Amino acid sequence: MFLRLLVLAGAVGALYAAWxxxxxxxxxxxxxxxxxxxVGGPAxxxxxxxxxxxxxxxxxxxxxxxxxxxVRFAQVDVGERPDxxxxxxxxxxxxxxxxxxxxxxxxxxxxxxxxxxxxEAVRRASE
Numbered sequence: 155m156f157l158r159l160l161v162l163a164g165a166v167g168a169l170y171a172a173w174x175x176x177x178x179x180x181x182x183x184x185x186x187x188x189x190x191x192x193v194g195g196p197a198x199x200x201x202x203x204x205x206x207x208x209x210x211x212x213x214x215x216x217x218x219x220x221x222x223x224x225v226r227f228a229q230v231d232v233g234e235r236p237d238x239x240x241x242x243x244x245x246x247x248x249x250x251x252x253x254x255x256x257x258x259x260x261x262x263x264x265x266x267x268x269x270x271x272x273x274e275a276v277r278r279a280s281e
Contacts, residue, residue, distance in 0.1 A: 183242050183249075186257045191238065193228040195255035196279040198272075200229045201244045209248040212266040216250060219269075223276040254279045 188195045198220040202209035213229065220227035232239035232247065246264040252275040253259050261267075261275035 183244075183251065183259055183262050185259055186242070186251060186253045188253060188257045191228055191230055193226050195226070195253055195257055196276075197226040197228055197253055198276060199251045199253060200227075201232055201239065201242075201247060201249040201251070202229050203231060203233050203247050205233075206247045208265070212248050212250065215266060216272075219272050219276055223273070223280050225276055225280050252276055252279050 186197075186199060188197060188199075191199060193199065198216050200209065200213060200216055202213070217227045230238050232244055238244070248265070250263045250266065250272075251259055252261045252272070260279045261271070263271075266272075267275075
């Protein structure tokens with residue numbers, strides 16, 4: 155019985171670790187080619203899909219935060235732009251990126267961040 159519990163605990167731990175690696179923003183996401191995405195910088199960019207409920211829920215909050223900071227907000231539909239999803243290694247939606255005017259990624263998340271984290275990243279990008 156103890157051995158079964160030990161094996162089960164190891165399997166659950168391995169699955170949790172794999173899930174956390176999957177949820178991490180991609181390592182290739184160091185900078186964005188903002189003109190190729192159709193936006194100038196600094197910007198808040200949301201990689202999204204029409205079928206993604208959390209993406210639709212996050213969009214108004216992201217647009218509002220970008221508007222308050224005076225930066226642009228852009229959505230990239232990975233269904234329409236699979237080249238961009240592949241280029242930046244986007245595996246999880248929504249992926250939210252804050253980039254400065256040069257396209258350097260200041261912060262990236264795979265879910266809607268807390269207001270304080272988003273506001274701070276947008277503020278740093280707009281400086």
